[in-house]
Each structure stands twice: as structure tokens, then as C-alpha cells.
Amino acid sequence: MRENGADKSGNGSGGTLHRPPYKAGPAGGDSFTMTSVDSKAGAVTVAQRNTRQAAFVHCIGHGPMATLEINHTVGDGISAVDIHYDEAILTDSVVMNAVVTGSSSGWLGHGAAHGPMTDGNDRTGTIHIPLRTPPRVGETVRILFGLQSHAGCLPYPVLGLPGSRTVDKGRAVFPWVSVG
Numbered sequence: 001m002r003e004n005g006a007d008k009s010g011n012g013s014g015g016t017l018h019r020p021p022y023k024a025g026p027a028g029g030d031s032f033t034m035t036s037v038d039s040k041a042g043a044v045t046v047a048q049r050n051t052r053q054a055a056f057v058h059c060i061g062h063g064p065m066a067t068l069e070i071n072h073t074v075g076d077g078i079s080a081v082d083i084h085y086d087e088a089i090l091t092d093s094v095v096m097n098a099v100v101t102g103s104s105s106g107w108l109g110h111g112a113a114h115g116p117m118t119d120g121n122d123r124t125g126t127i128h129i130p131l132r133t134p135p136r137v138g139e140t141v142r143i144l145f146g147l148q149s150h151a152g153c154l155p156y157p158v159l160g161l162p163g164s165r166t167v168d169k170g171r172a173v174f175p176w177v178s179v180g
Helices: none
Strands: 016-018 023-028 033-038 043-049 063-074 080-090 094-103 107-115 125-130 139-147 167-179
Touching: 016 063, 016 107, 023 033, 023 139, 043 063, 043 094, 043 139, 063 167, 080 094, 080 107, 080 139, 094 125, 139 167
Parallel strands: none
Antiparallel strands: 016 167, 023 063, 033 043, 043 167, 063 139, 080 125, 080 167, 094 107, 094 139
């Protein structure tokens, strides 16, 4: 049975399975970045050119961030959220990030998967987020998930710091999110 984009028939855990289309969530960056959210396909892409001069301690600018969002109304008690990703390609500075908050419970949990992800074996997986407290029945749980990167710096040969590169990029598809 499908209800508001959620499959109530179960996913093996007795919970609710959400599939695309999702809602587009917050996104941002600066003039050196690019973000793309395809909420119908559940795909997120971020990229940035690292041509900015580094400040004294930290790099300047705002790295790219793009997210998808699910607003889940709690019917039964839930204790975890699982966000499945596929086709992930991430440089080592891109993070797949997920945050779960409740409309009255506040912050419930966080999960992440870090790049690099370029090998076929690590391009598919699940971010498991155990909730710190169970949200109340009837409460709306907001699940934000997507990609983000740090502010960019000058490339390695110019600045002389290992790990800098001219481009940071990432793309991932999120085919389902399980709430249970």
C-alpha cells in the first residue's frame, strides 16, 4: 500500500519505506560552486572549483550543499532511519550527510558517509541513524539528506598543501529511505 510517497507494506523491518519523488531541501554555495537536486529521481550533485586564496587558518567561501527532504508523520514508534544510496561518486572532501529532527522532539540523530567513493564496491550502501529518543506518535519527523563539501582553496602546486585539488565533486542517488 502506498500513502503520500511512503510504502506502508513493509521493507523487512516493519517500518515505512519512502521512495522518490522527494521534496527538494536546502541548497547553497557560492559563485565557485554548482548544485543540482533531482527530487523526482532522488539524485543530488555538488561540485566546486578550488581557485580561491586560502585565509590565514581556514579556506574562504562557502562550499556546495544540496539536500532532499522527507517529512514523515509518526504513526507507530520509530527508533531508526536508514537512508540507502546508490551510484555514489565522491571525492575525498565530499560528505553524504543526513539529519533527523522532530517537530516537538528537536534533534533526533545524524549520520554520514565520507568520500572518497569511486570503486564499485563502495558506491552503494546505507546510512543508519539510530534515534536518540523515539518521537511521539503524530509528530512530524524531518529527514534531510544529501551532499556537502568544505570551502575551496588554491590547488596543491600553488599553495603547497597536500590534499588540495582543482575540483571537488560528488553525486549520489537515494532510491529509498526506511523509517522504522
